[in-house]
Structure formats: C-alpha cells, structure tokens
Amino acid sequence: MESKINTINSVTQYHKLCVLTMPLHPLVSVVNMAEIDFFLHEEFWKHYVNNLYTISIKRGMNSKLIYGQTDFDFDEGVLVVTSPKQVISIEKLEDIKLTGYKFIFHPDFIKGSSLSKSIHQYGFFAYNNNKALFLSEKEEQIILNLFSSIEQECQNNIDQFSQDVMIANIELLLVHIDRYYNRQFITRKNISNDTLSKMEEILNEYFKSEINQLPTVQHVADQLNLTPTYLSDLLKNLTGLTAQQHIHEKMIAKAKELLSTTNLSVSEIAFQLGFEYPQSFNKLFKKKTDLTPLEFKQTFN
Structure with missing residues (x-):
C-alpha cells in the first residue's frame, strides 16, 4: 500500500502547520517567516505537495530545499516562486534560521478574474530552476511593499472592492517578478x-x-x-x-x-x-x- 503524500490544501492549514495564528483572510496571507515553527510538524515538511501559490523572500536558508526534482541554490538569490501541485522537500530542518516574508494565496482567490487565465503566461511558475532569483535592495523593497499592501488590505474590513484591490496588487507583483527574471537573464550573460x-x-x-x-x-x-x-x-x-x-x-x-x-x-x-x-x-x-x-x-x- 502506497504511503499517503502530505498535502497543503488551504491557507488555514498552512498556518496551522507553521504554528501561526489564524490568517486574516481564508484565501490570502502574508507570513513573517521568522515566526514559523517547522519542528512541531517536522515530518510533514520533509516531503509534501503544496496546492497554493507562494512568493517568498527568504534569508538564512541553510537547509536544503528541493522543488520538483531540483535543488534550490540560495547562495545569491532570495526570491522563490512556486505554483500549486508541486512536490517540495526540505532537508536538514535543524539548520533552518529563516527570516523574510512569504505571500501565499489559494487558486480559488483569483478564480473568475482575468488573472486566473493570464497567470499561466508567467513562465517563472514553470521554471523549477535551481537558482533563487537575485534581487537588488531596491527590487526587494518593491516586492516587500507590495506584500505590505496586500497584508494591509487583509486587515481592512472585507468589502466589495477588497478582492479587486488585492488581485491588482498580485498582478503588479507578478509583472515586477517577470521583469526581474528577464533582467537576470540580461545581466548574467x-x-x-x-x-x-x-x-x-x-x-x-x-x-x-x-x-x-x-x-x-x-x-x-x-x-x-x-x-x-x-x-x-x-x-x-x-x-x-x-x-x-x-x-x-x-x-x-x-x-x-x-x-x-x-x-x-x-x-x-x-x-x-x-x-x-x-x-x-x-x-x-x-x-x-x-x-x-x-x-x-x-x-x-
């Protein structure tokens, strides 16, 4: 009998596994990675499927992260993007001393919007390459500012404009990341x-x-x-x-x-x-x- 693969299916489940307080929004969250406790559910993180979109700015990643079949190299890069239904493994959890922020959202959040179709046009979700994206200080701050804008919107009372505002920020976030990946191709000729x-x-x-x-x-x-x-x-x-x-x-x-x-x-x-x-x-x-x-x-x- 095949062993069951650990799976993250919701933002709330992710928060519980990370031993964080419950998210302010059921489908969207910005996580301070310094607050994550990987050790309570240590076995889970060794091999799991994440059914959420994630965009992370990570520092202190001394452990080994495997995305799909490829090891991530954090020697220079700090930004990592993953798409749903990807198998992720973390080795040497005892070496994790993460700082940074992670933005996560469920595919249902953008369902029915123009982004639900256009998000597949961003090639970096399919890269699975072994290099985290390098960001300059200015670029990193732009990404963090967009994270902050989304987090602030989550803290506001949800109204008929909330989703549109957050989706607009997500679209801008993806455009910037696409720009930075293309810049990395050019600057690393x-x-x-x-x-x-x-x-x-x-x-x-x-x-x-x-x-x-x-x-x-x-x-x-x-x-x-x-x-x-x-x-x-x-x-x-x-x-x-x-x-x-x-x-x-x-x-x-x-x-x-x-x-x-x-x-x-x-x-x-x-x-x-x-x-x-x-x-x-x-x-x-x-x-x-x-x-x-x-x-x-x-x-x-």
Whole structure:
C-alpha cells in the first residue's frame, strides 16, 4: 500500500502547520517567516505537495530545499516562486534560521478574474530552476511593499472592492517578478552564453549519434539541469529564438550538410534526422530555407 503524500490544501492549514495564528483572510496571507515553527510538524515538511501559490523572500536558508526534482541554490538569490501541485522537500530542518516574508494565496482567490487565465503566461511558475532569483535592495523593497499592501488590505474590513484591490496588487507583483527574471537573464550573460555553448555541444553530439529521433526541448533541458520553460526564456532573451527554434536551426544545418555532401535520398535523410514522414521534413525545410530539400540538393549537382 502506497504511503499517503502530505498535502497543503488551504491557507488555514498552512498556518496551522507553521504554528501561526489564524490568517486574516481564508484565501490570502502574508507570513513573517521568522515566526514559523517547522519542528512541531517536522515530518510533514520533509516531503509534501503544496496546492497554493507562494512568493517568498527568504534569508538564512541553510537547509536544503528541493522543488520538483531540483535543488534550490540560495547562495545569491532570495526570491522563490512556486505554483500549486508541486512536490517540495526540505532537508536538514535543524539548520533552518529563516527570516523574510512569504505571500501565499489559494487558486480559488483569483478564480473568475482575468488573472486566473493570464497567470499561466508567467513562465517563472514553470521554471523549477535551481537558482533563487537575485534581487537588488531596491527590487526587494518593491516586492516587500507590495506584500505590505496586500497584508494591509487583509486587515481592512472585507468589502466589495477588497478582492479587486488585492488581485491588482498580485498582478503588479507578478509583472515586477517577470521583469526581474528577464533582467537576470540580461545581466548574467556570461552564464547565459555558457548555457548556449553547452546546448550547442549537446545538439552537435546528438546529431552525430544514430538515434534517428528529433531531440526534444525536454531532453536538452534535462542535460542542462533546467526546465524547458526556463531554457526557452533564457535563450529568447539572449538570441531572440526559443529552445525549439534553436533545435530546428541545428537540424536544418545538419540537413544541409547531409544533402550537400552525401548521396542519401531525401527520405533517408529525413529518417536519419528523426522524421517519421518525409513530408514533415520537407515542410519544415521549405519553411526555413524557401527551398524543398530536393531543390537544395540539386543546387550542388
């Protein structure tokens, strides 16, 4: 019989597990992490599923946090974003001496609003990357000010405007985080260029092999210890192309090499590159080069 996975399904439950006073709002809360007691329910935190959105500014994270399948690195970054239904594990709880603040909200809070649809467009919720986001002092203060605005609204008497005001603050919060992630891609170009170089090596080796299957973004991302979304966003900021477009560019370059230097037929090349049907290869090649593979091959005859 499989063991039951610990799950956080509500803001109130989160407060109880953290040994905090009851939240001022049933679906939204700003938590002072210095007040959290992880030890009363120590076993729970070792492995659990969180069904809430969380945005945290953390300091003193000496323990090991695993989000999905990836370890978080807090050496430089302080901001962490998680989405519902993610598996989280905390190791070395005895080393936790957290300070900072965490904003949590239940998906039902934004249900029916425009944010319930647009929130999925923020790629950072799908990054699961191993780097917490670095913030400057000014950026950190902007985030904390928005936390404070939401907390103050929770303390007010709930009226017909309360939800709209808080959702507006959440939307502004997400825009700022998106901005800071994009800034991090730009300011850390050395790291980004290193990722691009490693991706080139991975694709070169892949197309040298006899796998006869197109490489996927997931495969490349796994090799780089990144998620597909994070990799695509990083490359988009660096080169203007997504990870999928990079794969297609590399595949077209390999196709041109085979078409111009071998006697293989178009169908044989399509199969070697991982296409089940030559028509699919022809269509993509024509889209990228304005020539069919056969037309391209004939220019070398």
